[in-house]
Amino acid sequence: MRLRFTKENMYTAAGFVRDSFLADRTDFVAVAPDEFGADFVADLQARHQAIQGTTGGALRTGPGPR
Numbered sequence: 001m002r003l004r005f006t007k008e009n010m011y012t013a014a015g016f017v018r019d020s021f022l023a024d025r026t027d028f029v030a031v032a033p034d035e036f037g038a039d040f041v042a043d044l045q046a047r048h049q050a051i052q053g054t055t056g057g058a059l060r061t062g063p064g065p066r
Contacts, residue, residue, distance in 0.1 A: 010051060011048070011051050011052055011053075014047070014048050014051060015048060018044055018045070018048050021036075021044065022041075025041075
């Protein structure tokens with residue numbers, strides 16, 4: 001399955017993927033410990049931060065400024 005996102009939603013979508021992985025990390029590591037070790041998490045976090053602010057107005061979730 002291939003997921004497609006608009007440029008504007010990439011940061012938010014990547015955040016959902018990251019959060020899902022972190023919530024179920026134990027399951028991922030149990031299946032493929034060499035693929036999903038500490039380096040994977042650090043790289044995932046770094047890549048997510050790298051796209052922050054480059055997507056031209058990422059979709060925001062949750063309460064915003066009032």
